[in-house]
Amino acid sequence: MAERISEDDLIARYLAPIAGAAGLRLVDDAALFAPPAGRDLVLTKDALVAGVHFFPEDAPDDIARKALRVNLSDLAAKGARPEGFLLALALPADFSESWIARFAQGLGEDARAYACALFGGDTVSTPGPLTLSITALGSVEQGRMVLRSGARAGDALYVSGTIGDAALGLRLRRDTSGSEQLTREESAFLLRRYLRPEPRVALAEALARHASGAMDVSDGLVGDLAKMMRASAVAAQARLPAIPLSAAARRLTAARPEALAAALTGGDDYEILASVPQDACVAFEDAARAAGVAVARIGSVQAGEGVVITDAAGAAMRFAQSSYSHF
């Protein structure tokens, strides 16, 4: 095997090209960031472990993109625009330089696409599995961060995109039973939704302007809805027919009823759940359309506590487990 690349060379060759001005070419101890005037900073940090949050054999650029995107999803849910990120990368002894090259390529492409430059970080070795953590910084107009606790009785509830695709993709990856119901394109779509979350960065501005509360849906819609309602000290009612499902998810859940529970309680959606006051719904829907992000009104916020999801017949649904836990 070729000699392992040194940490300094790895940083200079593969990571420094992704660094923004704040990163000082990654040759200093720290990044220097002049916060934009009149804006609050929003900070989030997610860790991912091979074998827990992704498959070790996933393509390195997919791993890099996922690590950044799950953080961008948190920023978007708070109404924040990305400013930059720091990366900690713990590499197993057997990593190759070509792995790093592909990792950095995916990371760099996303950093550019989402206007979120690398500020700095740390690269270490580990006797364990590949482990990454990213801290992302965003900014939002002063006082406009959208809190999880902001939902009020009477608000409408929205979700972006479609729900359950990633959880169904993960199921297909582990066990292909059910895939005979799907076209090859539909299977590929679900697998891809698991591999490459699409953070709703474009929706951030609409949320900051119109939403009373929001969070990103990462541990399953049912559980995350319950979390947001608890944080807001309110209840929610949602209707299953209103929950947006992709064509592939619709077909799979129609054929296999247990897949419906997986879609609604499985993780990795990285869509956004938002509460919007009634008098702001039209403006929110218009702003979402202008941003090119589909949003669906799935129910409403009510006084009280608890979450009820009713099926097409109007009956309350029950779930064995309401959310997914990696922990």
Next chain:
Amino acid sequence: MAERISEDDLIARYLAPIAGAAGLRLVDDAALFAPPAGRDLVLTKDALVAGVHFFPEDAPDDIARKALRVNLSDLAAKGARPEGFLLALALPADFSESWIARFAQGLGEDARAYACALFGGDTVSTPGPLTLSITALGSVEQGRMVLRSGARAGDALYVSGTIGDAALGLRLRRDTSGSEQLTREESAFLLRRYLRPEPRVALAEALARHASGAMDVSDGLVGDLAKMMRASAVAAQARLPAIPLSAAARRLTAARPEALAAALTGGDDYEILASVPQDACVAFEDAARAAGVAVARIGSVQAGEGVVITDAAGAAMRFAQSSYSHF
């Protein structure tokens, strides 16, 4: 074994009490930080892996303190005062609640002592070793961050505290030979210097006001001095008799010449190396004294490239390896 504590309970019980206002009681997706007006932000991120950066059997509160302190050391070297931090914690399956309780206690004590509150983070499980990463934020008066690249020919070179204690402590921990030269107190002192770095947070203001360049010494003085001179495109000359050694390090290196190389090239000092213009030296020394941090003038910056350290006889010293790499 008792049932594993849930992630939500772990956060609510042990980490939320450490959270500052920006952390929103750790119940939201992200932290909300209003940056102090007229100041730049300084951001740093260090990762630590059990068995690589610390011993898995180290006391949990020492592990927590070390993870925070190595980041605070970076902030101090940049002249920045701590503002807050985010923590990613990847826990092996067999961690116990009492381990977490002690970890959080140490972390909380340091967060208070250094006025650096927890802003947020992520807790995940890992099939590998305990892995932590901390992103620390500091702030400095606009335009006053002290760069690694700021040293200029003619500047004096200073280091804080004493050099080599931690590297010698680590040696003693791995192999007690040499410890017969030391009193029990001296051995304990060196071991403690490895376990509990003392970030020179109190020196930050003096650095921001008077230093032309600085970095923290974490990978060995000789290698880090070379790094800083390269970043500044200058050379350095330093005198061994001027490099501050503790009584314990002095005694051990006198008895075992190979220990001297370990002291000067081993890692984990977490002291500060700074260049100070000649006309600012008196003011810098006064400010350091007022801050209660010992600083020693070890040499000077010169035009050219390379680092020469001369011994008491004036001969240039040679080192097999100039710095320590965890990578």
